[in-house]
Amino acid sequence: MSASAALMAAAEGGIMGDGRTGANLALGVGLLGLAIGRLALARADGRISTGNARTGGMSAIAVGMAGTALAVLHLATSSGGPGTGNGLVGAIVAIPLGLGAVLLGRRALARCHRADRPADRMPV
Structure with missing residues (x-):
């Protein structure tokens, strides 16, 4: 296959897995966010210094x-729908991963805010 034929096939979506690239990217970013959020939460708890x-x-x-x-x-x-190779199921799974990263980050920020409070203002 020549280079021009490969480019034409890619432009037409003929290369297998082409539709999944966006979903795989979203999954990777969501997992990275979860890892960062988990580390931030561990830092807020004092487990990582x-x-x-x-x-x-x-x-x-x-x-x-x-x-x-x-x-x-x-x-x-x-x-298309699920099972067509367009990565719809991967994108659907990536949404809760990203939202979970947002929630972990928010929880770490809340714990940092609580730890920064002066001792006389801490609830008993």
Whole structure:
């Protein structure tokens, strides 16, 4: 197959797995957000002493929102249904992963905020 024929096949969607690229990217970003959120939560609890939990929490929120946005964009632009090879099921799975990263990041930020409170204002 010549290079021009390969480019034509790619443009027409003839290469297997082409429709799944967006879903795989959204899945990867969602999993990365979950990992960052989990590390930020561990830092906020004091189990890991290196790094800043607040920065990790904000990063997890940003990465989780990006993963969710990529998954929703892929769902909106894909044609066909589940099982057609367009990556719809992967995009559907990526949405809760991204939202989970946002929730973990928010939880880490809340724990940082609670830890920064002065001792006289802590609830008993």
